[in-house]
Amino acid sequence: MERDTHFVLGVFEDEDVLMNAVKQVRSSGVKIHEVYSPYPVHGLEHALGYKRSRLPIAAFLFGLLGTSLALTMQFYMMKFDWPMIIGGKDFAAFPDFIPVSFEMTVLLAAFGMVGVFMVSSNLKPWAQPRIFDLRITDDKHVMAVDLAVNSGMGEEKIKEILASSGASEVNNKSFDE
Amino acid sequence: MAHEVQNFNLDQKFDFTPGIKKSIMTVLLIGAALLVVGIVLAMMGGGHAEEGAEAGGHAFHWYQRLFANVWINNVYFTGIAIVGVFFFAIQYAAQAGWSAPITRVMLAFGNWLPIAAILMIASFFLMGHDLFHWWHAELFDKASPEYDSIIDGKGAFFYWPLEKGSFPVFYIARMIIFFGFWVFFFSKFKKIAAAEDQLGGTSHWFKMRSWSAYFLVFFAVSSSISAWDWVMSIDTHWFSTLFGWYVFSSWFVAGLSSITLVVIFLKGKGYLEMVNENHVHDLGKFIFGFSIFWTYLWFSQFLLIYYANIPEESVYFIERLRSDVYGGFIFVNIVMNFVLPFLVLMTRDAKRHGIFLKLVCTLLIVGHWVDFFLMVQPGTLGHNGGVGFMEIGMFLVYGSAVALVVLGGLAKGNLIPKNHPMLEESYHHHI
Numbered sequence: 028m029e030r031d032t033h034f035v036l037g038v039f040e041d042e043d044v045l046m047n048a049v050k051q052v053r054s055s056g057v058k059i060h061e062v063y064s065p066y067p068v069h070g071l072e073h074a075l076g077y078k079r080s081r082l083p084i085a086a087f088l089f090g091l092l093g094t095s096l097a098l099t100m101q102f103y104m105m106k107f108d109w110p111m112i113i114g115g116k117d118f119a120a121f122p123d124f125i126p127v128s129f130e131m132t133v134l135l136a137a138f139g140m141v142g143v144f145m146v147s148s149n150l151k152p153w154a155q156p157r158i159f160d161l162r163i164t165d166d167k168h169v170m171a172v173d174l175a176v177n178s179g180m181g182e183e184k185i186k187e188i189l190a191s192s193g194a195s196e197v198n199n200k201s202f203d204e
Numbered sequence: 205m206a207h208e209v210q211n212f213n214l215d216q217k218f219d220f221t222p223g224i225k226k227s228i229m230t231v232l233l234i235g236a237a238l239l240v241v242g243i244v245l246a247m248m249g250g251g252h253a254e255e256g257a258e259a260g261g262h263a264f265h266w267y268q269r270l271f272a273n274v275w276i277n278n279v280y281f282t283g284i285a286i287v288g289v290f291f292f293a294i295q296y297a298a299q300a301g302w303s304a305p306i307t308r309v310m311l312a313f314g315n316w317l318p319i320a321a322i323l324m325i326a327s328f329f330l331m332g333h334d335l336f337h338w339w340h341a342e343l344f345d346k347a348s349p350e351y352d353s354i355i356d357g358k359g360a361f362f363y364w365p366l367e368k369g370s371f372p373v374f375y376i377a378r379m380i381i382f383f384g385f386w387v388f389f390f391s392k393f394k395k396i397a398a399a400e401d402q403l404g405g406t407s408h409w410f411k412m413r414s415w416s417a418y419f420l421v422f423f424a425v426s427s428s429i430s431a432w433d434w435v436m437s438i439d440t441h442w443f444s445t446l447f448g449w450y451v452f453s454s455w456f457v458a459g460l461s462s463i464t465l466v467v468i469f470l471k472g473k474g475y476l477e478m479v480n481e482n483h484v485h486d487l488g489k490f491i492f493g494f495s496i497f498w499t500y501l502w503f504s505q506f507l508l509i510y511y512a513n514i515p516e517e518s519v520y521f522i523e524r525l526r527s528d529v530y531g532g533f534i535f536v537n538i539v540m541n542f543v544l545p546f547l548v549l550m551t552r553d554a555k556r557h558g559i560f561l562k563l564v565c566t567l568l569i570v571g572h573w574v575d576f577f578l579m580v581q582p583g584t585l586g587h588n589g590g591v592g593f594m595e596i597g598m599f600l601v602y603g604s605a606v607a608l609v610v611l612g613g614l615a616k617g618n619l620i621p622k623n624h625p626m627l628e629e630s631y632h633h634h635i
Contacts, residue, residue, distance in 0.1 A: 070634070079552075087550070114511060122510050125503065 037194035048192035063163040089139025097131035214622035220615035235600025242594025271331035277602035287459025288313020293416035301626035314390035315613030321383035341369035404623035438583040458572040461565035488555030499542040540571030
């Protein structure tokens with residue numbers, strides 16, 4: 028059995044039931060692949076034990092890149108490439124460079140953050156989204172459990188745990204890509 | 205209210221123990237000792253021959269440095285006190301829920317306002333003539349060689365409706381009106397808060413919201429004008445259109461840092477149990493954000509003056525940047541109030557842990573004092589200023605006096621507004 032192809036899905040009606048189910052399922056040793064819900068459920072990422080996103084680090088590094096690029100560009104242009112006297116200032120008038128550096132910092136931090144997010148979330152334009160259950164865009168929460176990851180557990184056992192944790196349906200779902 | 209907040213002791217009062225009082229008094233006495241040393245040194249040293257740009261040909265006396273110090277701390281700590289009330293009013297006007305359990309800490313800062321009013325008005329009468337260049341009759345006398353047409357044009361702002369150069373009625377009236385209304389609003393807030401604690405219900409919250417809105421309108425105007433009056437008029441020839449906001453932002457960061465320090469201090473003593481790292485995180489975000497806001501205003505003022513390079517504007521920065529006394533402090537100012545808080549408070553963890561916040565708050569409280577030092581001293585003392593025993597001593601004396609008054613006021617009432625309708629929401633605040 029390959030990873031990421033065969034899943035067991037627990038369908039939940041209510042977010043409170045879902046929250047308890049996540050805790051219950053995790054404590055019984057089943058590794059949850061992902062939970063899909065039609066709207067953000069407050070505290071779900073904590074219940075799933077997700078680590079904090081490292082996106083801010085990417086933002087900081089891209090911001091730093093923006094600052095250095097902007098300063099380098101301006102110093103090179105104004106001091107070496109085409110020196111001009113503007114307003115009687117020095118060629119390399121540092122305070123004048125700050126607004127541009129600020130804007131470049133914000134621009135690269137924002138674009139970099141969006142780009143990194145797209146890549147890390149697999150949101151590239153040609154990505155084939157996997158729809159586990161169409162009702163996750165309407166009124167159902169779906170908890171997906173990867174069978175290959177939980178191979179030590181046995182499919183029937185997993186289904187039993189999901190049902191006893193409050194799932195209204197327990198289904199199989201396979202992808203062949 | 206069968207809510208989870210009922211599990212906490214909501215009737216808790218801050219116990220201002222003799223131990224805490226004693227340690228604050230110790231700081232006050234150290235400050236007083238340093239102040240005395242500073243005064244003795246200044247008396248023996250005398251003044252240098254040079255004068256500040258606005259000193260107007262008068263000889264320098266040692267007491268002028270004392271006066272300037274009193275004025276810096278008057279303005280600075282008045283700002284911290286009024287920002288406590290301002291931030292309190294913001295919470296109600298914005299219908300904020302997260303801050304409910306710490307609103308009383310903000311309000312307690314207003315206890316300094318009546319004392320600040322007396323100090324400010326008294327010191328203006330005692331020292332105003334030496335601090336403010338415009339308080340010299342000969343500047344407005346066309347026959348005198350000292351006649352100054354620029355200051356003459358601004359004279360009405362100080363002396364109206366009396367004759368220019370006589371007695372600054374308009375100026376003093378503004379000072380009294382501002383303090384009067386600030387103290388009035390503060391006592392109004394305190395009264396409503398006390399009634400809410402006794403009677404409960406939501407009507408007090410709605411009343412508080414209305415009064416907060418009135419206060420904010422008044423504060424929007426008065427904070428700007430008081431900045432022109434108390435700080436910008438020292439450099440009488442010079443003006444900056446964003447000066448009011450610049451002073452306000454400096455006050456705001458210092459006030460936020462003081463509020464946060466008191467909250468962390470109280471938590472360390474075991475009070476405010478329902479305040480957790482989420483609330484502290486929000487305070488940290490405010491400090492982080494408004495430090496950047498201060499920098500934005502500081503730099504906007506600087507860049508436009510630097511770029512346009514108009515003599516009557518750039519003299520302000522030339523007086524500071526090209527001075528042996530103040531030149532270094534400009535950079536100290538930027539590092540303390542922007543670079544360090546920006547880098548330290550950038551991560552989420554730093555805003556959630558007391559130790560980093562304590563560090564940054566202390567840094568900012570000193571840093572914004574340096575900012576006010578740079579606004580006041582060059583115009584009043586010129587080359588005779590600087591940071592010495594007198595400055596450090598006076599800052600410690602004022603700071604510990606404010607701490608005594610604020611914590612004393614905090615000990616009188618309930619620490620947590622137990623009937624605040626959003627207490628439960630605040631307890632579940634999670635970011």
